[in-house]
Amino acid sequence: MSAPPSESERRGAAPSLERLLIFAIGGQEFAIPIEPIVEIVRHRPPTPVPGADPSVEGILPLRGRMVTVIDGRRRLGLDDHERAGRAQVIVMEDAGEWVGLVVDAVARVAAVASAERQPLPAALGLARPGLYGGALRREGGYVVLLDLARMLQAER
Amino acid sequence: MTDDRGERPDRERLERDFFPEAEEILDGLGAGIRDLETSLASGRAGPERINALFRLAHSLKGLAGMAGLQPLSDLTHDLEDLLDGLRLGRIGLGPAAIALMQEAVDALFRMARELAASGAASLDVAPLRQRLCGLEALPPPAAAPGLTLDPGLRAALTEYEEHRLLENMRGGRSIFLVRLSLDPGGFDRGLHRVLEILGGRGEVISTGPDAAGGPGDGMRFILLLASEAPEAALAESLREFTATIEAVRSPEGPLEDAAGGGAADATVEELKGFSTSLRVPVARLDEVLVQVGDLSIALAALEGAAARAHDSHPGDREVREIDRQVRALLPRLRVLQRSTVGTRLAPLERIFGRLGPMVGRMAREAGKEVALHALGGETEIDKALMDGLASPLVQLLRNALGHGIEPPDERERAGKPRRGRLVLSAFRKANSVVVDVIDDGRGISTAAVRASAEAAGLVAPGRALSDVEAWEMIFAPGFSTASRVSQVAGRGVGLDLVRRSIRRLKGAIEARSVAGRGATFTLTLPITLALVQALIVRACGQRFAIPVASVRENLRLEASRLRREGRREMYDHPLGSLPLVRLEALIPGAPEAPPGGQRFAVVAGSPGRHVGIVIDGFVGQQEVVIKPVGRRLRDLPGLAGATDLGDATAVLVLDPEALAGEEKGERAAV
Numbered sequence: 001m002s003a004p005p006s007e008s009e010r011r012g013a014a015p016s017l018e019r020l021l022i023f024a025i026g027g028q029e030f031a032i033p034i035e036p037i038v039e040i041v042r043h044r045p046p047t048p049v050p051g052a053d054p055s056v057e058g059i060l061p062l063r064g065r066m067v068t069v070i071d072g073r074r075r076l077g078l079d080d081h082e083r084a085g086r087a088q089v090i091v092m093e094d095a096g097e098w099v100g101l102v103v104d105a106v107a108r109v110a111a112v113a114s115a116e117r118q119p120l121p122a123a124l125g126l127a128r129p130g131l132y133g134g135a136l137r138r139e140g141g142y143v144v145l146l147d148l149a150r151m152l153q154a155e156r
Numbered sequence: 157m158t159d160d161r162g163e164r165p166d167r168e169r170l171e172r173d174f175f176p177e178a179e180e181i182l183d184g185l186g187a188g189i190r191d192l193e194t195s196l197a198s199g200r201a202g203p204e205r206i207n208a209l210f211r212l213a214h215s216l217k218g219l220a221g222m223a224g225l226q227p228l229s230d231l232t233h234d235l236e237d238l239l240d241g242l243r244l245g246r247i248g249l250g251p252a253a254i255a256l257m258q259e260a261v262d263a264l265f266r267m268a269r270e271l272a273a274s275g276a277a278s279l280d281v282a283p284l285r286q287r288l289c290g291l292e293a294l295p296p297p298a299a300a301p302g303l304t305l306d307p308g309l310r311a312a313l314t315e316y317e318e319h320r321l322l323e324n325m326r327g328g329r330s331i332f333l334v335r336l337s338l339d340p341g342g343f344d345r346g347l348h349r350v351l352e353i354l355g356g357r358g359e360v361i362s363t364g365p366d367a368a369g370g371p372g373d374g375m376r377f378i379l380l381l382a383s384e385a386p387e388a389a390l391a392e393s394l395r396e397f398t399a400t401i402e403a404v405r406s407p408e409g410p411l412e413d414a415a416g417g418g419a420a421d422a423t424v425e426e427l428k429g430f431s432t433s434l435r436v437p438v439a440r441l442d443e444v445l446v447q448v449g450d451l452s453i454a455l456a457a458l459e460g461a462a463a464r465a466h467d468s469h470p471g472d473r474e475v476r477e478i479d480r481q482v483r484a485l486l487p488r489l490r491v492l493q494r495s496t497v498g499t500r501l502a503p504l505e506r507i508f509g510r511l512g513p514m515v516g517r518m519a520r521e522a523g524k525e526v527a528l529h530a531l532g533g534e535t536e537i538d539k540a541l542m543d544g545l546a547s548p549l550v551q552l553l554r555n556a557l558g559h560g561i562e563p564p565d566e567r568e569r570a571g572k573p574r575r576g577r578l579v580l581s582a583f584r585k586a587n588s589v590v591v592d593v594i595d596d597g598r599g600i601s602t603a604a605v606r607a608s609a610e611a612a613g614l615v616a617p618g619r620a621l622s623d624v625e626a627w628e629m630i631f632a633p634g635f636s637t638a639s640r641v642s643q644v645a646g647r648g649v650g651l652d653l654v655r656r657s658i659r660r661l662k663g664a665i666e667a668r669s670v671a672g673r674g675a676t677f678t679l680t681l682p683i684t685l686a687l688v689q690a691l692i693v694r695a696c697g698q699r700f701a702i703p704v705a706s707v708r709e710n711l712r713l714e715a716s717r718l719r720r721e722g723r724r725e726m727y728d729h730p731l732g733s734l735p736l737v738r739l740e741a742l743i744p745g746a747p748e749a750p751p752g753g754q755r756f757a758v759v760a761g762s763p764g765r766h767v768g769i770v771i772d773g774f775v776g777q778q779e780v781v782i783k784p785v786g787r788r789l790r791d792l793p794g795l796a797g798a799t800d801l802g803d804a805t806a807v808l809v810l811d812p813e814a815l816a817g818e819e820k821g822e823r824a825a826v
Binding site for chain 1 (some may be wrong): 446447449450453698739783784785786787788789792793794795797798800804805806807808
């Protein structure tokens, strides 16, 4: 599902617009602000850590640091089915630490005006509604805005 | 070192604790005053400059006071007073005040340099101090023409805010009253944002709750703003908020001429520094260590590539040369890595020195007579570990004073000197630092420990306790809570917490005692958590690192010696029964060990609490940089961190101490 870019997406970032990274997990498009993003890397199996949250896939070394890798599917309560071969890890800085979110595919960067945000349509039927901060209407469907702070919080 | 260090010059202490920071502050003061001077000449002497100088002077006063440098502290105090007067507008800011401040900073520099050179400051600063205090005060602020601010609001301003208001009016800026209503749910964030916006367009003189009704129905605030921006522009900048803006004074030209304003083009002599050390934030050292570690990983990858090229082109001279050169780089990088870690180390003397006076005070409070002897203060340890060590050491000393050392009369009756003896001794042992806390008090009575352990339900009634078991029992969590009983036993107050803090530092603590003669608490800590020798092993399809410091031996497991005890797996070791830990059990979905395969165990942990970690094989031994795993994972038991051995895969570093603890915990639960 790849919507054609809207007017504002094509124009790029004007000062009043927020820049978002749009990516897909399980056939649904999601978006997060680009500011905390450090790097996007190809997914490779991280080292599992005993006793970790079920949504924590493990840890991965990157540029001299350890990245805690969070499985986007499991975190969002989506089907845990076979991951596509081109999965990517969005590495973000969170309070001085690096956290990676595994997504099926990174789509694009978009500039979005705050007026475009709207409440999450119930019709999307997403599990764990607490993780979302609204949605953007796009041709062909919705892009769901993730509440990053909640998303990266430990489950327990 | 001993606590009676009358002979010992404090030169070293000053060099370490005072000079570097004092030099930094004095440099800051000197630069700040020069800056103030130029800004005054251009008519823009902002309040934040004076505030910054005031804070610097305040820090220096505290620093000098702590170092016991009274003359320096006194002079700084007067400088601080002068700056306070300036920021409150009690004293006019002009060339006279600036010259005096420069003179004071210069004198402070000279005193510090004299101290650094000869250990004493002879400079007489009394005349200067008199002149500092003698600067003429300004008359109290007069009326403020053209200001239509509600008198009640104006009366609520602090002296400093009032001064800033007048100062801004003198500067010809308009004054605005901003009333704001913020959503109670996120008002702090909203307020922060508003202050940020307005701060960028002028000076927010005061912020307070709005008692009179403002707009909207949220949390109401009232702000006083000085700005050169037109009202409309300010209103526009706040359009996302519920806010009103009202000009309470328009710029009708400056109130009056600001005092002074002559640009004395004084050439301030550049002073040579007096400190030979440099203060560096630990975070910056960490960053360097990360970079060096990263470099060594890249080099390991290069080494692998060179080795493969060598294998596939065995006869090629060029390839052989590359291989050789790359290999020569590795040891040099190790040296670099080690010296980088070395910059994080600091002598234990820093806490030992602080403990001396504290013990004296605690002894007086407890009515005991004690001499503290500190040995091996020069032993170096990672700054982070040292910081973590301070409070467990204080607790151990407090216990020794409170429950170990007897009152003087009781000691006399027992044939001991009235004055008790406390020894802090530190030494380096391989990759560890060992700190002994020794007292010559009552010691740990096994019978008394047994009794209180039984009272706390830790020991079945009637079960005998060996001395070694008793020394271990005092660290049990339930034991210390029975404080009334444990005091009789001589020890045990908060010892479980002490052990927990030491374990958090990846260290161990044990107790030994001769009843009636005293007790020794031995703390073993790694020198650093940043770089450790580790055994690399293979188990359940992945590699693990185990710090060598806690490894006792490597075992080849014999099937005939394995047996089960409930849920636990035990091994009949010649030296006693050994609980086994299987890493498969910790990692869900890990492949089962191949049946009948050769298996080994690494025996690790501290004496009395060993575990055998079952592994498939050994990979090697090497120095690894332990990296934190982040707060989502760091509290998991048995995990000390992770490392990267050079193949872009994380390898978990195990913490055998904690694994052994887990094993014990399970036993209690079974």
